[in-house]
Amino acid sequence: MTATVSSEVTDFDLVRLAQAGDADAFGELVERNRRAVFRAALAAVGSAAEADDVAQEAFLTAWRKLAGFRGESQFRTWLLSITWRKAIDRRNTISRWLKLAASPARHETSDDRLDLIERVPSLARAQDAVLEGNELQRQVRTLIGTLPRKLRDALLLAGSGEHTYEEIGQMLGAPVGTVKWRVAEARRMLKRKLAAMGHGDE
Amino acid sequence: MSNHDFEGHAMRPIRSIDDSIDATVRDLMHVDPRPGLRRRVLSTLDAPVRKGSWMPWLLAPAGALAAVLLAVALLDNSTHAPVPVTGVMTSGITAPSAVAVRRPAVKPARTRDTPAQSPKRGPVATPASIFGQRSDRVSAASVRFRSNEVRPADMGEPAASPDTAHGALMAPSALVIPALDIQPLHLPALSPRR
Numbered sequence: 001m002t003a004t005v006s007s008e009v010t011d012f013d014l015v016r017l018a019q020a021g022d023a024d025a026f027g028e029l030v031e032r033n034r035r036a037v038f039r040a041a042l043a044a045v046g047s048a049a050e051a052d053d054v055a056q057e058a059f060l061t062a063w064r065k066l067a068g069f070r071g072e073s074q075f076r077t078w079l080l081s082i083t084w085r086k087a088i089d090r091r092n093t094i095s096r097w098l099k100l101a102a103s104p105a106r107h108e109t110s111d112d113r114l115d116l117i118e119r120v121p122s123l124a125r126a127q128d129a130v131l132e133g134n135e136l137q138r139q140v141r142t143l144i145g146t147l148p149r150k151l152r153d154a155l156l157l158a159g160s161g162e163h164t165y166e167e168i169g170q171m172l173g174a175p176v177g178t179v180k181w182r183v184a185e186a187r188r189m190l191k192r193k194l195a196a197m198g199h200g201d202e
Numbered sequence: 203m204s205n206h207d208f209e210g211h212a213m214r215p216i217r218s219i220d221d222s223i224d225a226t227v228r229d230l231m232h233v234d235p236r237p238g239l240r241r242r243v244l245s246t247l248d249a250p251v252r253k254g255s256w257m258p259w260l261l262a263p264a265g266a267l268a269a270v271l272l273a274v275a276l277l278d279n280s281t282h283a284p285v286p287v288t289g290v291m292t293s294g295i296t297a298p299s300a301v302a303v304r305r306p307a308v309k310p311a312r313t314r315d316t317p318a319q320s321p322k323r324g325p326v327a328t329p330a331s332i333f334g335q336r337s338d339r340v341s342a343a344s345v346r347f348r349s350n351e352v353r354p355a356d357m358g359e360p361a362a363s364p365d366t367a368h369g370a371l372m373a374p375s376a377l378v379i380p381a382l383d384i385q386p387l388h389l390p391a392l393s394p395r396r
Contacts, residue, residue, distance in 0.1 A: 023247055030240045038235035052236050059243040136219075140226040159227030191219050199219060 011075045019066050026066070030059050033076055036162040037083045040171060043156035044087035045094070054090050058083035077170050080163070084171040136199060143193050147186055154182035 017025035041054035062079050069078055157168045165176045
């Protein structure tokens with residue numbers, strides 16, 4: 001197996017190669033799914049460092065259990081299920097997510113500053129409007145931390161940009177309709193709370 | 203890849219609550235793993251399966267077992283410790299006054315001298331059966347005082363009133379038991395009818 005794998009090679013082919021002991025093929029599977037795995041873990045544990053550990057553990061577990069994977073579902077779905085179980089175990093152990101989500105001041109890294117600039121469409125935008133938006137987002141972040149876990153998990157997984165509703169349903173063990181309802185309910189709940197805090201839609 | 207309402211908000215200004223929610227979720231979730239995840243994973247593939255140490259699993263039950271054994275040993279010691287007699291009538295006869303004794307509502311405070319458990323008492327004499335098989339125990343109901351004998355009330359013991367019975371227990375001064383004349387119990391009214 002060469003280090004460079006064509007994108008035409010399917011996950012199924014890579015899984016077969018990995019099951020035969022090809023570590024490079026598994027490495028390609030890691031590369032293809034690393035973001036989805038990491039963000040799934042992030043939705044559960046809320047910390048990038050913890051999510052990184054969970055992702056690594058999930059890949060390692062997948063490698064060890066690969067012989068038992070019979071291809072009845074997609075490898076990605078199977079991998080995400082492993083990841084979600086690991087992440088929930090981690091969350092139950094350390095229970096850190098609420099603190100992090102509720103803390104208004106996250107460490108401002110350079111990436112955070114870049115995100116902030118991205119959201120500003122024009123440099124002419126008034127600075128007070130930016131500050132107001134930041135304040136609102138801080139409050140939203142705090143309120144997300146107060147959501148019931150089922151709703152919060154669905155909202156964050158749906159907002160990760162990496163998972164389809166079907167995959168989220170597989171991870172959460174819920175039908176797609178239920179996942180969609182949870183996302184909508186989480187948003188409704190957030191809006192109600194924000195309205196109670198004096199933030200109304202324009 | 204995804205199919206959500208969260209896409210496409212990156213370049214839009216935050217105008218509404220919905221936009222703010224989307225932007226916040228995006229901030230929280232659009233984070234990438236640290237570089238080198240593939241390398242880190244591949245470097246651990248051949249690592250032996252890390253099994254949890256058996257020590258924590260063994261220490262917990264061992265500690266619990268030790269605590270139980272210690273508690274049993276302490277209880278055993280306190281049971282066999284010499285028990286000072288404090289206000290307990292130790293006469294072999296259960297006097298009528300003692301039968302009517304009610305325990306005080308307030309327990310006396312425990313001190314180091316008092317045992318954790320109440321002292322063991324001897325078998326309580328019960329009235330013998332009037333239908334036969336009399337035992338050799340003296341029943342309180344079968345004790346009769348003769349007119350020339352000293353009754354317990356005459357010896358300074360309180361009467362068998364529930365109100366004063368507690369006082370009798372609190373001052374068990376030298377108890378002199380008079381000679382008893384034990385008569386066979388004969389209660390015609392209670393005899394079985396034929």
